[in-house]
Amino acid sequence: MRHHLILRVITKLLVGAIILFAFYVQFHGDFSPGGGFQAGVIMAVAFILYGLVFGVAQVQRVFPPWLVHKLLALGVLIYAGTGVWNMLLGYEFLHYGSFAPHHMSHGQHSGILYVEVGVGITVTGVMVAIFYAFAGRRPQLGDDDW
Amino acid sequence: MSSEAQHVALSLQDHLPVLQVLIPFLAGPLIVLLGSRTLAWPVAFIASFAAFVCSGLLLSQVMNGGFISYHIGGWAPPLGIEYRVDAANALVLLLISGISTVVLPFAKPSVADEIPQRHHTLFYATFMLCLTGLLGVVITGDAFNVFVFLEISSLSTYVLVAKGASKDRRALSAAYDYLIMGTIGATFFVIGLGLLYMATGTLNMADMADRIAALGTNRTVQAGFAFIIIGMGLKAAMFPLHHWLPNAYNYAPSAVTAFLAATATKAAIYVMLRFMFSVFQPDFVLDMGATWIIGLLAVIAMFVASFIAVFQNNFKRMLAYSSIAQIGYMLLGISMFNLNGLTATMVHLFNHGITKAALFMAVGALVLRTGTTFYDRIAGMGRVMPFTGAAVVVGGLSLIGVPGTAGFISKWVLVQAAFDNGWWWMALAIMASSLLAVIYVWRIVEALYLHAPNPEAEHQEAPLMMLGPIWIMAGACVWFGFDTELTLGTARTAAEALLAGSAGMAEIPTAAMH
Numbered sequence: 001m002r003h004h005l006i007l008r009v010i011t012k013l014l015v016g017a018i019i020l021f022a023f024y025v026q027f028h029g030d031f032s033p034g035g036g037f038q039a040g041v042i043m044a045v046a047f048i049l050y051g052l053v054f055g056v057a058q059v060q061r062v063f064p065p066w067l068v069h070k071l072l073a074l075g076v077l078i079y080a081g082t083g084v085w086n087m088l089l090g091y092e093f094l095h096y097g098s099f100a101p102h103h104m105s106h107g108q109h110s111g112i113l114y115v116e117v118g119v120g121i122t123v124t125g126v127m128v129a130i131f132y133a134f135a136g137r138r139p140q141l142g143d144d145d146w
Numbered sequence: 147m148s149s150e151a152q153h154v155a156l157s158l159q160d161h162l163p164v165l166q167v168l169i170p171f172l173a174g175p176l177i178v179l180l181g182s183r184t185l186a187w188p189v190a191f192i193a194s195f196a197a198f199v200c201s202g203l204l205l206s207q208v209m210n211g212g213f214i215s216y217h218i219g220g221w222a223p224p225l226g227i228e229y230r231v232d233a234a235n236a237l238v239l240l241l242i243s244g245i246s247t248v249v250l251p252f253a254k255p256s257v258a259d260e261i262p263q264r265h266h267t268l269f270y271a272t273f274m275l276c277l278t279g280l281l282g283v284v285i286t287g288d289a290f291n292v293f294v295f296l297e298i299s300s301l302s303t304y305v306l307v308a309k310g311a312s313k314d315r316r317a318l319s320a321a322y323d324y325l326i327m328g329t330i331g332a333t334f335f336v337i338g339l340g341l342l343y344m345a346t347g348t349l350n351m352a353d354m355a356d357r358i359a360a361l362g363t364n365r366t367v368q369a370g371f372a373f374i375i376i377g378m379g380l381k382a383a384m385f386p387l388h389h390w391l392p393n394a395y396n397y398a399p400s401a402v403t404a405f406l407a408a409t410a411t412k413a414a415i416y417v418m419l420r421f422m423f424s425v426f427q428p429d430f431v432l433d434m435g436a437t438w439i440i441g442l443l444a445v446i447a448m449f450v451a452s453f454i455a456v457f458q459n460n461f462k463r464m465l466a467y468s469s470i471a472q473i474g475y476m477l478l479g480i481s482m483f484n485l486n487g488l489t490a491t492m493v494h495l496f497n498h499g500i501t502k503a504a505l506f507m508a509v510g511a512l513v514l515r516t517g518t519t520f521y522d523r524i525a526g527m528g529r530v531m532p533f534t535g536a537a538v539v540v541g542g543l544s545l546i547g548v549p550g551t552a553g554f555i556s557k558w559v560l561v562q563a564a565f566d567n568g569w570w571w572m573a574l575a576i577m578a579s580s581l582l583a584v585i586y587v588w589r590i591v592e593a594l595y596l597h598a599p600n601p602e603a604e605h606q607e608a609p610l611m612m613l614g615p616i617w618i619m620a621g622a623c624v625w626f627g628f629d630t631e632l633t634l635g636t637a638r639t640a641a642e643a644l645l646a647g648s649a650g651m652a653e654i655p656t657a658a659m660h
Contacts, residue, residue: 066181069178069181070178070179070181072175072178073174073175073176073177073178073179073271074175074179076174076175077172077175077176077179080168080171080172080175083168084168084172087156087161087164089155090153090154090155090156091153091155091156091220092156092161092164092216092217092218092219092220093161093164093168093216093218093219094218094219094220095219095220096219097220101153
């Protein structure tokens with residue numbers, strides 16, 4: 001990719017914009033189309049694009065595989081943890097209303113934001129992990145070993 | 147807003163239904179996040195034990211009838227997702243969480259032997275997800291939620307089976323086979339749900355039951371029924387759909403086989419029961435002629451699978467075929483369509499679970515010392531591993547259905563059910579297929595005791611960490627052969643509720659309809 005100057009420059013320019021857009025979709029998801037799933041995929045696209053242009057080794061320096069795996073689990077825990085928090089407040093699992101018992105709809109609003117953060121983190125992790133799994137795959141048998 | 151001000155905080159007791167699923171579910175990602183090989187097992191075991199306590203407490207509340215309903219997110223059914231515990235699923239919950247709690251200590255030395263060290267953390271995380279999925283399938287009262295949890299358990303199961311690959315590469319193709327068949331099963335199930343949703347406009351099981359009863363039968367509902375039964379039949383390894391099972395059980399790591407054989411197919415049978423009787427009505431099932439089809443397939447399974455098991459020369463594979471035959475007994479109980487028949491299905495579901503867990507764990511102990519499961523290689527090992535060998539004998543007796551073991555109880559009720567219907571020839575068929583079980587159990591006993599020990603094997607009894615779980619399960623086989631209050635009593639309550647059809651699911655807040 002060394003000689004693809006335009007690709008490299010455009011990619012470097014775009015990565016930041018893609019990540020910003022991912023955050024917009026993430027946190028604007030309750031007012032407009034979007035949310036954790038879409039934002040997670042868009043966020044992952046930034047890393048995948050970087051990996052495609054600069055190589056898997058480069059992107060793994062930025063976003064190492066161990067971190068990807070931790071984020072996978074962390075997102076799920078944020079989602080479930082929100083539910084546990086509701087339980088600690090004395091309501092049912094994932095009863096977001098409990099965040100603002102005197103104004104249930106506000107509670108619902110903040111609850112959905114918390115769980116969507118969890119979704120976004122996990123989806124980012126999953127998409128990047130799938131990309132790493134395919135792109136980082138080495139043949140287990142050389143051509144001569146058959 | 148006054149109603150919110152009066153909200154009474156829920157106690158831990160009220161949260162039991164969701165904690166049942168939530169605790170193992172949290173343990174999975176927690177293990178990954180901790181990323182520590184030494185902490186993975188303790189976290190998994192504590193979570194599994196906590197789930198077991200939850201299911202025990204739940205069962206004690208519903209074993210004499212009644213049900214507990216938990217509204218996820220505070221949204222009342224039929225709109226919200228409901229967890230619904232009654233005698234039928236509380237017994238299955240107890241089985242699943244109990245087996246997992248007993249298998250985990252066994253898994254520690256077994257996994258250390260069979261799976262490369264770098265996979266251990268993820269293995270226990272996957273195991274927890276599988277447990278979550280199975281518990282969720284059973285506890286939920288929402289039809290679509292069943293599918294979601296089914297996928298959680300199935301996907302993690304494929305991974306667990308594939309972990310056998312470091313010992314035998316054929317585990318990969320076995321897992322792939324299972325993935326294809328399991329996905330077809332899940333697809334059929336969800337197509338059936340789609341048809342029902344189209345016909346009724348609801349996904350809550352109790353609400354669905356009411357609306358199907360009000361709607362009367364039509365092609366959409368009939369097609370939905372057929373899709374659901376076939377989809378679940380695939381998951382439960384109903385006779386002609388059992389192709390995935392022998393390879394998956396054979397090549398999976400020993401601990402995984404012990405867990406899956408005792409739980410996965412049982413959860414599928416439970417879902418089948420729940421849909422046939424509670425969602426559709428018993429009358430509807432009779433009109434569809436489903437009992438004859440299921441009964442016929444069950445009898446074929448009892449004989450053909452037992453017959454194949456007789457000619458196996460691999461202990462694990464023999465037990466896998468025997469599982470298919472035993473699932474035949476459970477399906478036969480359904481097809482009898484009377485109180486004793488359904489009781490037999492529920493009891494056998496439990497009793498066969500503990501029997502197979504004991505046997506498959508004993509296989510795991512033999513694998514630890516000999517490295518294989520073939521009869522000629524484990525020959526004579528009963529002499530050098532007396533406790534493991536004795537557990538195989540106890541489990542084998544329970545598999546045959548010898549009086550004094552758990553297997554006898556379920557077969558006894560099944561025979562009673564046959565007589566209730568006046569099917570004396572069916573009673574004979576049950577006896578005859580049990581004779582086949584005598585032959586295949588004898589073959590393994592002969593291999594274990596009546597030969598000189600294989601000189602290449604390690605001549606040492608299995609470690610205590612394995613013997614303990616094996617003997618808890620073998621002991622349970624004997625215990626539940628005498629003390630039937632828990633199993634038979636709960637199963638009868640469950641069977642009564644199931645036979646009552648939607649009335650067994652009644653008292654739901656269907657305010658939206660009135």
